[in-house]
Amino acid sequence: MTERFVTRGFVGRRTQPGEAGDLASRIPPGQYLTPDFPVLSAGPTPRTPLDKWTFAISGLVREPKQWTWDEFLALSARDWTVDISCVTKWTKLDMNWRGVSVDTLFENVELDPSAAFVIAWSDGGYTTNLPLGDVLNGQAFVAYEYDGAPLAPEHGGPARLVVPARYFWKSAKWIRGLRLQREDEPGFWESLGYHNRGDQWLEERYSGD
């Protein structure tokens, strides 16, 4: 549609005057603010006992690496306060997590120079794909605490990937590993009509956007 359509009678609620004016600049196009933390997942919530849980880095690395839960907790972690946008339209500001930077994880392996894409894979069979450049330099972390408490299973606990600069489906819940690949490979939602990259500021919601 080249000419903008105007919906009869629609004014909109807009950002409330009480909310700081600069909040609007933190809300990507087509999104609305929510105070809640909605849950969306395609199937039942998997529950892996912590003594069976491992996190693996595999694929194009010199030596694959695997951590147990205790070893993972011993990795250098930090607090992260980030804004999150879900493709289902909600945006939540200033979400507080604790977790391990993907940079820190990669310090423990030697990446093959041909590695260009990362496949995050999870309990329950979920996958999502990201260019390597989208998860480096502090852009992604594996979180195991939210708001000071262990991450709840329905929110992806014991650990989930968080990639704040992409729609939230890229932040794989119940993550168990990262696989480095030369070629891109669409993940679960990326194979079902959702955008391959998912940059919320470019409104890359669906395939072809």
Next chain:
Amino acid sequence: MPRPIEWQLGTVTGIQTETPTVRSFTLGLPEWLGHRAGQHVDIRLTAEDGYSVERSYSIASEPELAGQLEITVERIPNGEVSPFLHDVVVEGDRLEVRGPIGGYFVWETSLGGPLLLVAGGSGVVPLMAMLRHRARAGATIPTRLLFSSRGPDEIIYRDELDRLAGHGDGLEVAYTLTRQQPPGWTGYSRRIDDRMLDEVLRPLGSGARTYICGPTALVETAANALLRLGLPADRIRTERFGPTGT
């Protein structure tokens, strides 16, 4: 690069009150290319000055309904879009729509059954599309809907569900009312739990294709219970909405 899902203009051709807080809107969409039961659409509202908002709504109508689709919308107090749809939109208005969206929470008769549907409140909407599709296709796939509502006035699609269940084509509908039951109520009167799911699932067997849609707490409860009852995780598809209280 795949073709983008384009925005198109739909004309509101019918508005139906389902419950005191839920209405269905029929949209005439001449360019609609069809959908599968369970998918949703995005609706965009734009003000004179260009301010716009988008929301996703499940499609309630069956794919067989050519050139139109129905969405069913619960009025969210203090919402920005649903009160507008309920209070301002009249027949003849036009709305921007794009879709269909979502390729996982879908069912069509070719997938077969038996089929178990579990709904809470307006979570019944995408499941209704599946039931309407099933009826329109003349399928006799053994199917059970377990539908949780708060009170008798809040059962969305009640008349149509009772009618569909009366066809004797293999569909049974079980209601549960969690807060308020009318005199003589013979359905369930509590939140969905293991025993209820066991009773509803048993005639279908543990190979049932299962679709659960509703508030997060209901979906978590139902999905976990069905795993305990022996349904494989890959037979259970979920769609969730609503706050979690965190």
